[in-house]
């Protein structure tokens with residue numbers, strides 16, 4: 094339920110970008126051209142049945158295809174392995190309309206961009222959007238632990254002043270020292286959860302206020318998540334127990350329920366279900382107050398007692 098409209102597309106090209114990252118270029122199969130992509134937007138790609146994954150769109154201007162970059166994560170939830178090991182040119186997929194969740198304020202006189210690894214992808218779209226504008230741009234790009242610098246040539250072409258920090262060559266960087274040089278800039282940061290959290294913490298200590306961040310959600314679910322509760326699915330006549338150490342989404346998937354999901358962090362709206370009875374403990378960051386009266390995100394939110402779902 095509430096799965097966003099998906100577009101049919103096929104892989105047109107696959108490019109190795111270094112550091113276990115591959116770019117996948119998609120072309121439309123059910124329309125003449127894709128909708129335009131605002132800078133910083135992402136798409137939800139249906140990698141396999143019941144497996145939606147969120148990727149930044151970073152197509153260079155003038156290319157009518159959609160490009161996403163996917164890092165192979167051997168210990169991830171399997172989406173990147175499907176794309177790296179099985180996806181071939183010509184394969185058909187479904188992907189969502191662009192979701193502008195990490196928008197760029199286009200009218201600032203100066204910007205500082207901080208990217209970690211594949212977090213460079215939304216920053217690439219910002220650099221393309223700002224090309225030719227009279228603004229100052231600072232870009233700090235943290236290479237991967239193995240020293241790989243994906244998209245290096247493209248980054249250097251778009252932003253010759255880029256500062257590349259390579260852990261195999263440079264000493265560890267102090268985020269506060271780094272941010273001191275960006276006090277007056279619009280600050281955007283994208284990368285892994287720890288990288289982004291470190292930058293946010295440093296910005297807070299320096300009193301820089303909110304910085305714009307996008308992190309690759311790495312949800313570690315262990316231990317106590319909340320009180321156990323019961324999920325009642327009258328349409329399929331299933332009644333499921335959600336224990337205190339599992340999410341409702343995990344229990345639904347284990348039961349074979351056909352439900353989409355992507356972020357598993359309550360931000361992407363992929364997994365929304367409608368509730369017709371029961372109290373909901375909302376932990377998402379994507380529903381409005383009005384929506385919370387009847388909808389919930391089972392990836393993070395929980396019920397109390399008995400929760401009756403209409404849409405599954």
Ligand code: FES
Pocket residue numbers: 353354355356357358359360361362363364365377379390391392393
């Ligand atoms: S999977 Fe993204 S909100 Fe639930």
